[in-house]
Amino acid sequence: MPVSDGTATGNDSLIRDFMRAWERRDDGFIVDCFAENAVYHSVPLSPIVGRAAIAEWVRGFAGVPPGRLEVHHQVACANVVMNERTDCITLNGQPVVLPICGVFEMQDGRILAWREYFDLAPAKAAYAAT
Numbered sequence: 001m002p003v004s005d006g007t008a009t010g011n012d013s014l015i016r017d018f019m020r021a022w023e024r025r026d027d028g029f030i031v032d033c034f035a036e037n038a039v040y041h042s043v044p045l046s047p048i049v050g051r052a053a054i055a056e057w058v059r060g061f062a063g064v065p066p067g068r069l070e071v072h073h074q075v076a077c078a079n080v081v082m083n084e085r086t087d088c089i090t091l092n093g094q095p096v097v098l099p100i101c102g103v104f105e106m107q108d109g110r111i112l113a114w115r116e117y118f119d120l121a122p123a124k125a126a127y128a129a130t
Helices: 008-024 025-033 051-060 121-128
Strands: 034-042 068-076 080-091 096-109 110-117
Touching: 008 025, 008 068, 008 080, 008 096, 025 034, 025 051, 034 051, 080 121, 096 121
Parallel strands: 034 110
Antiparallel strands: 068 080, 080 096, 096 110
16 A cells, blocks of 8 residues: 655655556556545646545546656655656547646645646647547
């Protein structure tokens, strides 16, 4: 079960493992990283509240090919991890490159809140291409 020890080092490691789990589409690991009352908010869209709702959203990526999530910079402390990364993914059969800033609030070794800030235009363009 993925859990951080609550230290900056432990939180940093958990979020790096979390990113790698997204690359390989390891739904179980991804969902286990969240607290029961967690919130995921892709800031251009509406928040997803609760581990069960997040799990349903994660399972929605089952048909999406794995991608590359390259973390350029990451900083961590006892309750927050922030990273700057580039996600190279495929949406609707189209390659999409998304520069993203992610903020993770940690509580009791799990993700309590995950916010991502990015421009939604490249993803929208992938769906408009067909």
